[in-house]
Amino acid sequence: MKSTNASAATAEPTAEEVRDTKIYRNWSMTDAEYERAVGMLGRLPNYTEAGLFAVMWSEHCCYKSSTPILKTFPTKGPRVLQGPGEGAGIVDIGNGKAVVFKAESHNHPSAVEPFEGAATGVGGILRDIFSMGARPVAVLDSLRFGELDAAHAKDVDRNKFLVDQVVAGISSYGNCIGVPTVGGETEFDACYEGNPLVNVMCVGLIDVKDIQKGRAAGAGNSIMYVGATTGRDGIHGATFASEEFGEGNETQRSAVQVGDPFMEKQLVEACLDVIHNHNDILVGIQDMGAAGLVSSSAEMASKAGTGLYLKLDDVPQRETNMTPYEMMLSESQERMLLCVRAGHEEEITKIFTAYGLDAVTIGKVTDDGKYTLEHKGQIVADIPVRALTDDAPEYHLPDTEPARLAGLHATDASAAALHITNPSETFLKLLASPTIASKEHIWHTYDSQVLTNTVIRPGSDAAVIRVRDTETALAMTTDCNGRYIYLDPEIGGKIAVAEAANNIVASGATPLAITDCLNYGSPENPEVMYDLKRSAAGISEACRTFETPVISGNVSLYNETSHEAVYPTPMIGMVGLMEHTDHITTQDFTTAGDAVYLLSGSQGIRPDFAGSEVQKLTTGSIGGVLADVDLDDIKKTQDALLTAIRAGLVNSAHDVSEGGVAVALAESAFGFDSKSGTGRNNPQADVLGVDVNLDIDDPLLFAETVGAFVVSVPSSKAAAFEAAVPAATSLGRVTDDGMLTIATRGSGIRVATMSAKKVWKESLACLLN
Amino acid sequence: MESSKNYKVTVYVTYKESVLDPQGQAVQGAIERMGYEGIDSVRIGKYFEITAHAEDGKSLEETVDAICDKLLANPNMETYRYEITHAETDGAQA
Amino acid sequence: MESSKNYKVTVYVTYKESVLDPQGQAVQGAIERMGYEGIDSVRIGKYFEITAHAEDGKSLEETVDAICDKLLANPNMETYRYEITHAETDGAQA
Amino acid sequence: MSVSSPRFAVIVFPGSNCDKDLLWGIKNVAGMDAEFVRHDATSLDGFDAVLIPGGFSYGDYLRCGAIARFSPVMEEVRRFAEEGKPVFGTCNGFQILCEAGLLPGVLLRNTSLRFVCETADVEVANASTRFTSEYADGQQLRLPVAHAEGRYTVTDEELADLKANGQIAFRYAKGHNPNGSVDDIAGVTNKAGNVLGMMPHPERAVEKLLGSDDGLPFFTSLINSLQ
Numbered sequence A: 001m002k003s004t005n006a007s008a009a010t011a012e013p014t015a016e017e018v019r020d021t022k023i024y025r026n027w028s029m030t031d032a033e034y035e036r037a038v039g040m041l042g043r044l045p046n047y048t049e050a051g052l053f054a055v056m057w058s059e060h061c062c063y064k065s066s067t068p069i070l071k072t073f074p075t076k077g078p079r080v081l082q083g084p085g086e087g088a089g090i091v092d093i094g095n096g097k098a099v100v101f102k103a104e105s106h107n108h109p110s111a112v113e114p115f116e117g118a119a120t121g122v123g124g125i126l127r128d129i130f131s132m133g134a135r136p137v138a139v140l141d142s143l144r145f146g147e148l149d150a151a152h153a154k155d156v157d158r159n160k161f162l163v164d165q166v167v168a169g170i171s172s173y174g175n176c177i178g179v180p181t182v183g184g185e186t187e188f189d190a191c192y193e194g195n196p197l198v199n200v201m202c203v204g205l206i207d208v209k210d211i212q213k214g215r216a217a218g219a220g221n222s223i224m225y226v227g228a229t230t231g232r233d234g235i236h237g238a239t240f241a242s243e244e245f246g247e248g249n250e251t252q253r254s255a256v257q258v259g260d261p262f263m264e265k266q267l268v269e270a271c272l273d274v275i276h277n278h279n280d281i282l283v284g285i286q287d288m289g290a291a292g293l294v295s296s297s298a299e300m301a302s303k304a305g306t307g308l309y310l311k312l313d314d315v316p317q318r319e320t321n322m323t324p325y326e327m328m329l330s331e332s333q334e335r336m337l338l339c340v341r342a343g344h345e346e347e348i349t350k351i352f353t354a355y356g357l358d359a360v361t362i363g364k365v366t367d368d369g370k371y372t373l374e375h376k377g378q379i380v381a382d383i384p385v386r387a388l389t390d391d392a393p394e395y396h397l398p399d400t401e402p403a404r405l406a407g408l409h410a411t412d413a414s415a416a417a418l419h420i421t422n423p424s425e426t427f428l429k430l431l432a433s434p435t436i437a438s439k440e441h442i443w444h445t446y447d448s449q450v451l452t453n454t455v456i457r458p459g460s461d462a463a464v465i466r467v468r469d470t471e472t473a474l475a476m477t478t479d480c481n482g483r484y485i486y487l488d489p490e491i492g493g494k495i496a497v498a499e500a501a502n503n504i505v506a507s508g509a510t511p512l513a514i515t516d517c518l519n520y521g522s523p524e525n526p527e528v529m530y531d532l533k534r535s536a537a538g539i540s541e542a543c544r545t546f547e548t549p550v551i552s553g554n555v556s557l558y559n560e561t562s563h564e565a566v567y568p569t570p571m572i573g574m575v576g577l578m579e580h581t582d583h584i585t586t587q588d589f590t591t592a593g594d595a596v597y598l599l600s601g602s603q604g605i606r607p608d609f610a611g612s613e614v615q616k617l618t619t620g621s622i623g624g625v626l627a628d629v630d631l632d633d634i635k636k637t638q639d640a641l642l643t644a645i646r647a648g649l650v651n652s653a654h655d656v657s658e659g660g661v662a663v664a665l666a667e668s669a670f671g672f673d674s675k676s677g678t679g680r681n682n683p684q685a686d687v688l689g690v691d692v693n694l695d696i697d698d699p700l701l702f703a704e705t706v707g708a709f710v711v712s713v714p715s716s717k718a719a720a721f722e723a724a725v726p727a728a729t730s731l732g733r734v735t736d737d738g739m740l741t742i743a744t745r746g747s748g749i750r751v752a753t754m755s756a757k758k759v760w761k762e763s764l765a766c767l768l769n
Numbered sequence B, C: 001m002e003s004s005k006n007y008k009v010t011v012y013v014t015y016k017e018s019v020l021d022p023q024g025q026a027v028q029g030a031i032e033r034m035g036y037e038g039i040d041s042v043r044i045g046k047y048f049e050i051t052a053h054a055e056d057g058k059s060l061e062e063t064v065d066a067i068c069d070k071l072l073a074n075p076n077m078e079t080y081r082y083e084i085t086h087a088e089t090d091g092a093q094a
Numbered sequence D: 001m002s003v004s005s006p007r008f009a010v011i012v013f014p015g016s017n018c019d020k021d022l023l024w025g026i027k028n029v030a031g032m033d034a035e036f037v038r039h040d041a042t043s044l045d046g047f048d049a050v051l052i053p054g055g056f057s058y059g060d061y062l063r064c065g066a067i068a069r070f071s072p073v074m075e076e077v078r079r080f081a082e083e084g085k086p087v088f089g090t091c092n093g094f095q096i097l098c099e100a101g102l103l104p105g106v107l108l109r110n111t112s113l114r115f116v117c118e119t120a121d122v123e124v125a126n127a128s129t130r131f132t133s134e135y136a137d138g139q140q141l142r143l144p145v146a147h148a149e150g151r152y153t154v155t156d157e158e159l160a161d162l163k164a165n166g167q168i169a170f171r172y173a174k175g176h177n178p179n180g181s182v183d184d185i186a187g188v189t190n191k192a193g194n195v196l197g198m199m200p201h202p203e204r205a206v207e208k209l210l211g212s213d214d215g216l217p218f219f220t221s222l223i224n225s226l227q
């Protein structure tokens, strides 16, 4: 078969010119990779083919540097129906139903074009979920930005702008398409200034019988393209995402795409209609994500062990004179690829037309294992499918212990304690710090209730969605404290999972499984590889302890600006199963007179100041030796808490995290509006307070001991609770005097609940003005 | 201030050709469904009517350039153009 | 169809004077915070670039009137004006 | 309610996203006979009430509701309303009814310029409509709102008319107006009282599990008015 170069009409370089000019280097392909491609083809790849190799072998598409690490994650479990490898992972939740979830990053697009970058991030992860056959039921967003005060930011206005626009993008896409955004996290640190992190997780529900796979099986079957037309937007977006930012990257900006949530809404409904009602003629379905058409089609063929013949003239195009290279690499949004049984194309077209969408046949499944592209009567690519997918390079990159660690570990973290002379003052400052302050200003702009399943909205430890036609519910959260991982990747990795599990348990659910977004710097830096490896080891260990396999995930590398990497930030998204909606618990105190307890591991509250908010606040930096966590001990505490919740002994539960036990107590007393319809107008919420006595020194009020919970219990059930959870320490009572009274061995804290709440509630809006 | 004149500035911001305009598409579709013929394409942009005062058109132009670049248009995906006319006079082009 | 000509239509839709335009106010506030002086008021409108074909300007005008009245502007709060120019000719006003 | 249960149509426009919520509320929670009716349907025969859901019809890409009002089914909705039968629109449904001229006024961008999702304090301003008879005048409700363009705007004369005719059905509680609506208006009827639009979502408040069932009497009022 002759494999000519692109038509004479376009002045594309010849195969020889590609070799001689090394143009592939612009696409982040190395000389060695180019040679590998030449070897696989047994000839020089033409321009289009070289482009296909470059994008398919980019980190973003094939995870060439991270695959060896991902293989170390535990991925199996009795409930796991689909682990990593498909659009999203799937876990059985009983009653013939399953939960489908995955997270994805959109860091680089959001850094240059925050609104569209974040919006298309939501659109992309939604497609992963409904391509599995599931209806998306919830979105969570995990965000990291630079600091919001001029003293700690290079360009504070830019940081504010990024927050504003990223949040607007998420809200605009999620609200329009009608999937509730129910949770997330938002943290601020100087290291994210040039490279914010925008991770979005989507959760879907499916009847087990409807599960789909992205397969192009059965020679002769048709490949159909549905959704939006293809434009030149986002070409090389995937390789763009795999490159670190430097000063002169302005020209890359054309890689940003515009989202059309209305189109995607129609796409969801049409695809689910096909899956639910016409499954007999659907062979496989996959979304077009990174590296658009080439990635989706090659993967579908690879998974089925088939070949493909695509006629690019039939690809719906938005712009004129598009080259094969442009069409294959375009990252235009809101497109899906279907494999349809031969002879049934018209039925499919009809269904999509009813939703106002185009569906056209652009090729056929073949049995020759080849990836063949035809354009204007010529063959423009002819590559073994496997070469693009399974045979992509895999690198075992070297790692070395980061030089920073020795210095960080030499810091005495207990120095933070010395700065705490007025605990009430420190307390109020902590409540005002943007990482701890209420994120209401953000999630107020997210429709968190559409689809009428949301029981717990943003504002509590985990969001909760009821599962219709059952007594069950799903709890979900995202978590990661990059500062801990910066100090100690392995322990930090454990903590990220433990905190996610704590949030799930505090809401009354059993952790089921996790997804992740591994946000790191350049893998070519051995220190970054060390962070990646060690934190993955910590995550794996914690996942084994909590019995939460990793069912899906995403890797985002090259998160650097001018060689400054972000904190290693492996975002953990966890979903838990609530056996009965009666178990749903929030962090809010409900009733004056309730007994307040502290549940913590065998060691109680420890002087855990390394990487804490109070350390950052009082010393201006972080450092010290991060205390290891006893995962089994935490698991025991979680199990005890769950038992008590299920026995109906608990009115509220909140895990201790940023800001320590003082902040946890305060947040519980703020009586927030997380249970829809309570809170603001609950006259009690305005007067609730707490009167407790902790037998600790003042600074420990702010120590971030992982695995501790603040729990409130009706006084009539106190005895039963103490019998069920012998390790619980009685601290005092919920009051109705509107005061936070926290006694210690020192001066303790005494502040009016409402004034503390005002600081906490209004801080973020003030900072963002 | 005494010597400053009044101007009217109109700024037009549109998406670059290559950028998808879902809004324009939606409007075009609606026009077709309403039964009107002959509409080949619709693109939607923003339109700002600004009143301003300045010493002269030249200095105002600098300000408007800066405002457009930094605020009114997103250089990643939009282009703009503007017109400055004298207000309260017969609208000569500045 | 053989005798039809190509036109470019630009439609401007703005809020009536009496309608509060908080977006325009926000833009004006942002301009002030950025330190630019001399901007007295900002109002934001929509701007449509339409390409169309029709037998003559007269019949196109009828269509554009109808589209504006029914779809592009809401007469309760907005007003519109438009310009029709020949495309591919020297742009005479229709 | 057995065989003669009234039948409800829930209209589905491209981009509607509260259609399932409305159907769930009226059918699964209130136990009525209800069905989706597509935007391109040309008949509402056999239906006793029409419910227009929230969402982003056609992406709300021009003005909210501006494109949806030209859907074929809206001709039927107009006829239905003219026959005096009940038509209800929430959120985007309200916006569509205003754009279609079935209700006075328009809904503009919130004064905050931001999307607002919260549980609003709403007051029943007129409990004698067919949609509000199960409430008492002045009753305080907790109803979810979720919109970016909910600032109800009418001219002074129109406002005077609304007041004179008792067309204001719901108001936001004093000091809790989430969008800048004139006179704190949250929901209005037409002059005849058979068409009602409101920004709050009663269908999101029909189950205690989800925090509030303050919206349930809204639907029972409507159901009772049909029996």
Ligand SMILES: Nc1ncnc2c1ncn2[C@@H]1O[C@H](COP(=O)(O)OP(=O)(O)O)[C@@H](O)[C@H]1O
Pocket: A140, A141, A142, A143, A181, A182, A183, A184, A185, A186, A435, A436, A439, A442, A443, A457, A458, A459, A460, A461, A462, A463, A478, A479, A503, A657, A658
């Ligand atoms: N970007 C966001 N989007 C939605 N909800 C958010 C966001 N950021 C924070 N939240 C919500 O605010 C609450 C507090 O978040 P966080 O401090 O991260 O909780 P925790 O420390 O318990 O993990 C949670 O309910 C969370 O879902």
Ligand SMILES: [Mg+2]
Pocket: A460, A461, A502, A503, A654, A655, A657
């Ligand atoms: Mg928590």
